Amino acid sequence: MLDQNIIEQLEALVGKENVLTGKVDLVAYSYDATADLPRQMPDVVVLPTSAEMVQEIVRLARRNKIAIYPRGAGTNLSGGAVPLKKGIVLSFQKMNAILEVDAANLTAVVQPGVVIAALNSAVAQHGLIYPPDPGTVATATMGGSAAENSGGLRGLKYGVTKNYIMGMEVVLASGEKVRFGGKTVKNVTAYDFSNLFVGSEGTLGIITELTAKLIPAPKYRRTMMGVFKSLADAGNAVAGIIAAQVIPATLEIMDRMTIRTVEDFAHIGLPVDAESLLLIEVDGMSEDVVRAEAEAVMQVVTGNNGDLKTAETDQERDQLWTARRNALPALASLNNMVVLEDATVPRSRITDMLIACQDIGKKYNLTLGTFGHAGDGNLHPTILCDKRNQEEVARVHKAVDEIFEVALRFGGTLSGEHGIGVAKMKYLGDELGQSGLNLMRNIKEALDPEYILNPGKMVPLREN
Amino acid sequence: MATTDKAQVVRAGKTYHDDLEIVREELDKCMKCGNCMSVCPVYGADKVETAVTRSKIAVAEAVLAGELELDDPQVYAMLFNCLVCKSCMTNCPTKVNFDRIILALRAALVRKNGLPWLKKAIFSTLKHPKLFDAGLRIGAAMQGLAFKTDKGGKAISPRSPFARVGGAIGFDEERQMPGLNVTPLRERVPEVVKAPGAVLKVAFFTGDSLNYFYPDAGQDLIDVLTANNIEVHIPKAQNCCGVPVLVHGDVETVRTLARNNIDTFDKTGCEYLITGCGSCGGAWQHDYVDILAADPVYGPKAEYWAKRTYDVSTFLTRIIKLREPKGRVERVVTYHDSCHLKKSMKVFAEPREILKSIPGLTFKEMSAPDACCGSGGSFVLSHYETSSAIGRKKADDINRTQADTVSVGCPACMMQLLDNVHRAGGQQEITHFISLLAESYRKEKTDKGSRS
Numbered sequence: 001m002l003d004q005n006i007i008e009q010l011e012a013l014v015g016k017e018n019v020l021t022g023k024v025d026l027v028a029y030s031y032d033a034t035a036d037l038p039r040q041m042p043d044v045v046v047l048p049t050s051a052e053m054v055q056e057i058v059r060l061a062r063r064n065k066i067a068i069y070p071r072g073a074g075t076n077l078s079g080g081a082v083p084l085k086k087g088i089v090l091s092f093q094k095m096n097a098i099l100e101v102d103a104a105n106l107t108a109v110v111q112p113g114v115v116i117a118a119l120n121s122a123v124a125q126h127g128l129i130y131p132p133d134p135g136t137v138a139t140a141t142m143g144g145s146a147a148e149n150s151g152g153l154r155g156l157k158y159g160v161t162k163n164y165i166m167g168m169e170v171v172l173a174s175g176e177k178v179r180f181g182g183k184t185v186k187n188v189t190a191y192d193f194s195n196l197f198v199g200s201e202g203t204l205g206i207i208t209e210l211t212a213k214l215i216p217a218p219k220y221r222r223t224m225m226g227v228f229k230s231l232a233d234a235g236n237a238v239a240g241i242i243a244a245q246v247i248p249a250t251l252e253i254m255d256r257m258t259i260r261t262v263e264d265f266a267h268i269g270l271p272v273d274a275e276s277l278l279l280i281e282v283d284g285m286s287e288d289v290v291r292a293e294a295e296a297v298m299q300v301v302t303g304n305n306g307d308l309k310t311a312e313t314d315q316e317r318d319q320l321w322t323a324r325r326n327a328l329p330a331l332a333s334l335n336n337m338v339v340l341e342d343a344t345v346p347r348s349r350i351t352d353m354l355i356a357c358q359d360i361g362k363k364y365n366l367t368l369g370t371f372g373h374a375g376d377g378n379l380h381p382t383i384l385c386d387k388r389n390q391e392e393v394a395r396v397h398k399a400v401d402e403i404f405e406v407a408l409r410f411g412g413t414l415s416g417e418h419g420i421g422v423a424k425m426k427y428l429g430d431e432l433g434q435s436g437l438n439l440m441r442n443i444k445e446a447l448d449p450e451y452i453l454n455p456g457k458m459v460p461l462r463e464n
Numbered sequence: 465m466a467t468t469d470k471a472q473v474v475r476a477g478k479t480y481h482d483d484l485e486i487v488r489e490e491l492d493k494c495m496k497c498g499n500c501m502s503v504c505p506v507y508g509a510d511k512v513e514t515a516v517t518r519s520k521i522a523v524a525e526a527v528l529a530g531e532l533e534l535d536d537p538q539v540y541a542m543l544f545n546c547l548v549c550k551s552c553m554t555n556c557p558t559k560v561n562f563d564r565i566i567l568a569l570r571a572a573l574v575r576k577n578g579l580p581w582l583k584k585a586i587f588s589t590l591k592h593p594k595l596f597d598a599g600l601r602i603g604a605a606m607q608g609l610a611f612k613t614d615k616g617g618k619a620i621s622p623r624s625p626f627a628r629v630g631g632a633i634g635f636d637e638e639r640q641m642p643g644l645n646v647t648p649l650r651e652r653v654p655e656v657v658k659a660p661g662a663v664l665k666v667a668f669f670t671g672d673s674l675n676y677f678y679p680d681a682g683q684d685l686i687d688v689l690t691a692n693n694i695e696v697h698i699p700k701a702q703n704c705c706g707v708p709v710l711v712h713g714d715v716e717t718v719r720t721l722a723r724n725n726i727d728t729f730d731k732t733g734c735e736y737l738i739t740g741c742g743s744c745g746g747a748w749q750h751d752y753v754d755i756l757a758a759d760p761v762y763g764p765k766a767e768y769w770a771k772r773t774y775d776v777s778t779f780l781t782r783i784i785k786l787r788e789p790k791g792r793v794e795r796v797v798t799y800h801d802s803c804h805l806k807k808s809m810k811v812f813a814e815p816r817e818i819l820k821s822i823p824g825l826t827f828k829e830m831s832a833p834d835a836c837c838g839s840g841g842s843f844v845l846s847h848y849e850t851s852s853a854i855g856r857k858k859a860d861d862i863n864r865t866q867a868d869t870v871s872v873g874c875p876a877c878m879m880q881l882l883d884n885v886h887r888a889g890g891q892q893e894i895t896h897f898i899s900l901l902a903e904s905y906r907k908e909k910t911d912k913g914s915r916s
Contacts (some may be wrong), residue, residue: 020512020514022538022540023532023536023537024514024523024532024536024539025512025513025514025538027519027522027523027526027531027532028512028513028514028519028523029513031522031559032496032498033495033496033498035495039522045513047511047512053857073498074498075497075498075500076514091513093511093512093513094511115502117502136498136499136504138501139498139499139501214474242508321612328557329557329558329559331496332493332557332558333493333558333559333904336489336492336493338495366529387492399497400778406902
């Protein structure tokens with residue numbers, strides 16, 4: 001429990017209405033979207049409305065050794081926003097202004113609480129888009145997604161959040177405010193701070209402003225679906241598309257378990273004997289190029305024994321997308337706990353990884369379906385279990401351990417887009433080794449020696 | 465109701481309204497993904513987690529785990545800071561029936577602490593329709609003392625002395641509301657309105673809003689049905705649908721109202737029940753089935769009527785073939801999707817079809833037509849600030865269409881839009897969509913008259 005005196009100081013800093021201490025408030029900020037994590041109520045929730053307020057809050061927290069947990073919309077999937085050590089949840093829900101859209105420089109300057117979809121609606125009138133599109137675009141904030149370096153469905157062609165953050169204003173653990181980067185495409189001044197803070201999960205500094213890169217919205221697109229009788233055919237089709245020199249905007253894959261579950265859930269006429277399904281979308285600025293790319297994709301799909309469906313209208317496109325959109329909801333409907341992982345492998349190992357996930361599911365007698373972004377090797381093995389069945393939950397933990405082990409063995413990584421947070425911290429050494437862990441700690445302690453910022457995430461607390 | 469669904473509603477002779485435990489599985493379905501944040505109108509206005517569905521579910525879990533008390537003032541405030549608009553349910557990947565959760569919680573709260581005296585006084589009159597009717601009629605006669613009427617005579621606003629005390633809850637001089645009518649709809653019309661050459665007879669559940677606040681729209685609905693050769697029964701013994709009471713957790717009163725309504729409509733011998741209000745129709749289609757699920761006599765009757773309840777637009781376009789409107793209605797019209805009409809009754813295509821079939825009428829879709837208007841029945845009274853913040857957005861969307869007429873399928877939304885559109889400087893007429901069809905049918909006659 002924080003001293004009343006601290007609460008009063010916070011109230012003086014940001015206004016009484018922006019300091020929440022009721023038990024209901026604390027419950028509401030005790031979790032994020034990550035399954036299978038204990039909840040922890042903070043001592044207080046503070047909703048700043050300016051960077052200067054954030055500076056003062058950080059100074060106050062540092063003087064009093066209080067943990068600060070920055071939070072956007074709390075939709076992340078690695079426990080990044082859970083206030084493990086209580087203290088202050090710093091919610092950016094009220095710093096949600098789009099400060100500037102600069103169509104000439106293809107940039108936008110936003111406060112961290114701006115919802116990604118809101119930025120996209122604001123830039124649409126200029127014919128522009130901000131491409132990163134995690135599944136939560138309609139709710140997730142720019143600050144949160146930058147801190148987590150979110151990916152999404154368009155990663156293969158358009159990259160992820162880190163490719164679109166050109167500059168920032170960050171409040172450091174010292175209370176200092178630093179600005180770097182900006183509107184220039186080229187900028188090699190000093191260290192590449194943007195890439196240090198993007199994906200730092202709030203452990204190194206608190207983002208208070210972002211300069212984002214925009215691109216012209218693609219004018220044409222074609223959507224196709226391929227249904228395959230074997231996983232090998234689907235894997236060969238993915239390789240074939242890339243070999244045909246087509247980089248689709250979307251190249252999604254689903255395994256048999258997911259296909260069956262989606263069909264049971266949504267009744268959209270998917271063949272339940274299929275082993276795999278690919279959803280492919282190509283887009284671009286020229287109709288001819290997009291058409292040529294679509295034809296190349298169709299050839300590859302049929303050439304690999306795929307049953308091809310194409311969309312001619314927006315309505316048909318929507319139908320093709322229904323399967324993918326329903327993948328997670330359908331799987332989630334099977335039980336009360338959804339463990340959604342994001343182990344990622346080189347694209348050429350996608351088929352191997354899908355088979356490995358299925359085998360792991362069988363080995364531990366679990367309900368496991370896998371879908372994901374085949375184009376960038378980022379898969380979502382999804383395990384469903386009963387959270388009240390401890391024995392089953394224990395088997396889930398073993399299966400997850402093994403999924404990560406396999407991903408690393410295939411030359412992949414622990415997390416493609418969800419981040420490390422608390423959920424994957426214990427596996428970090430497996431990928432980075434001791435020297436990597438040391439580097440992590442050195443960077444953390446150089447910037448936040450007292451572990452004030454999002455403590456207990458990414459870098460374990462020092463035991464003393 | 466499917467059997468699996470039934471188990472989530474009723475257990476050991478109790479429904480979730482009687483036993484909070486029953487919604488536990490519903491709570492379990494929530495992944496805390498936060499998708500509700502993008503559509504929850506209250507969250508959109510308040511911008512804090514406590515306003516949004518997933519947090520209400522987290523708090524409900526804490527209540528069931530004994531970590532929070534149901535009657536903690538903050539829990540109470542949070543539970544009532546919800547419009548029960550069901551928007552979250554349309555965007556929920558795991559299909560959490562949040563309406564059941566919020567109603568179960570509010571009912572549990574009433575079981576624990578009883579109803580506040582004011583609600584108790586108001587709800588008890590609903591069970592005595594004559595008393596309720598007398599009260600509203602006295603109100604209608606007296607409203608001139610406290611309210612002034614606008615030039616068209618359609619809306620009223622508080623007079624200044626009352627506006628001064630009522631300003632805090634939005635009863636300032638700018639506030640516009642529909643006037644109470646001295647002669648309610650059900651007093652204006654006989655219990656059976658015959659139609660020449662009638663092919664079908666239907667029973668019309670007027671609801672209180674069409675009866676007392678918008679009797680002209682109710683009359684239009686009857687006229688449209690008779691113009692389509694439908695005989696209309698309007699039983700006088702019908703009472704409030706109960707939704708305004710249900711959302712306050714007074715389940716026993718709703719059960720009384722529901723049973724009386726069922727008995728009353730059983731007696732009509734009609735095959736179809738027609739509504740002109742999304743909340744009333746939703747009550748007949750869903751709420752009665754749920755609250756009476758453990759009642760061996762009325763449960764099956766509720767299911768019987770649930771299958772026979774139609775919004776007037778659905779009835780006109782899906783059950784019968786609407787008589788083509790020929791009279792020209794020279795208006796630019798936009799349409800607001802009432803939450804209970806779209807999200808509970810799944811009616812959204814039919815009113816648009818009707819509007820687009822009217823000659824002379826230009827239809828303009830507003831952006832986010834199914835975003836809640838912020839009314840939520842009594843929410844507008846208890847949370848005026850949040851409600852108007854939501855209403856302001858709606859009014860802006862309406863103004864951008866440059867329509868001169870806003871059509872709606874639910875009287876509560878009509879009241880809310882009247883106030884908010886006016887405050888945003890708009891001059892649009894707010895009308896029930898059925899009134900535009902009635903206008904076309906009437907024009908048809910006068911057009912013919914002028915030609916001959």
